Amino acid sequence: TQLLEQSPQFLSIQEGENLTVYCNSSSVFSSLQWYRQEPGEGPVLLVTVVTGGEVKKLKRLTFQFGDARKDSSLHITAAQPGDTGLYLCAGADGGSQGNLIFGKGTKLSVKP
Amino acid sequence: DTEVTQTPKHLVMGMTNKKSLKCEQHMGHRAMYWYKQKAKKPPELMFVYSYEKLSINESVPSRFSPECPNSSLLNLHLHALQPEDSALYLCASSQVRNRGNTEAFFGQGTRLTVV
Numbered sequence: 001t002q003l004l005e006q007s008p009q010f011l012s013i014q015e016g017e018n019l020t021v022y023c024n025s026s027s028v029f030s031s032l033q034w035y036r037q038e039p040g041e042g043p044v045l046l047v048t049v050v051t052g053g054e055v056k057k058l059k060r061l062t063f064q065f066g067d068a069r070k071d072s073s074l075h076i077t078a079a080q081p082g083d084t085g086l087y088l089c090a091g092a093d094g095g096s097q098g099n100l101i102f103g104k105g106t107k108l109s110v111k112p
Numbered sequence: 113d114t115e116v117t118q119t120p121k122h123l124v125m126g127m128t129n130k131k132s133l134k135c136e137q138h139m140g141h142r143a144m145y146w147y148k149q150k151a152k153k154p155p156e157l158m159f160v161y162s163y164e165k166l167s168i169n170e171s172v173p174s175r176f177s178p179e180c181p182n183s184s185l186l187n188l189h190l191h192a193l194q195p196e197d198s199a200l201y202l203c204a205s206s207q208v209r210n211r212g213n214t215e216a217f218f219g220q221g222t223r224l225t226v227v
Contacts (some may be wrong), residue, residue, distance in 0.1 A: 030214070031214060031215075033215060033216070035218075040200065040221070040223060041220050041221060042116075042118075042202050042204075042218035042219050042220045042221045043155070043202070043218045044218070045215060045216070045217060045218075048215050088154055088155075090216070092214035099157060099160065099168070099214075100157070100214065100216055102154035102155055103154065104153070104154050105154050107152075
């Protein structure tokens with residue numbers, strides 16, 4: 001059974017601070033997605049990483065896929081209150097159906 | 113257009129009611145999914161349709177009955193639900209690929225309350 005361990009589970013920081021969220025597994029994933037979810041809403045896709053070692057940037061967010069495609073990280077620079085939300089990593093197992101295996105999420109709160 | 117549309121957004125139903133959740137996408141995706149999400153938990157996969165055929169049923173009770181009338185629509189029929197079935201129900205779609213990138217796009221969800 002493939003599992004994704006996400007850490008930390010909760011993170012409360014002040015506006016302007018930097019933070020990193022980690023997503024780790026003992027399994028190899030064909031791709032990995034990061035989502036942000038607001039309460040009562042569906043997850044919104046932020047980025048997909050496919051190649052081992054890949055780094056993608058989305059404004060103040062930097063996503064990295066591990067060389068072995070078993071882990072990923074999300075780094076936010078100069079966090080803002082608008083970054084508050086639940087961040088979920090999800091790995092695709094490469095099957096034709098493209099099943100997604102979700103981490104348990106990181107609940108981020110950025111205080112002004 | 114990267115939108116997945118779910119209706120209704122909120123639903124309250126009694127344990128003897130029959131209701132349906134609806135999901136629609138026009139991205140040409142041939143894989144569609146139903147997920148269930150309880151509070152403070154990640155989404156849990158319920159069903160996967162691939163090319164309008166049910167390909168995965170994650171041991172979901174028969175009181176949940178999925179239907180894929182065509183490549184753009186996905187329904188979830190509900191009957192005789194229990195209060196513990198109250199949750200956010202999410203629909204998602206993606207392209208079908210043999211390997212590699214699978215980007216799933218989610219709808220806004222239906223908040224279901226069973227009374």
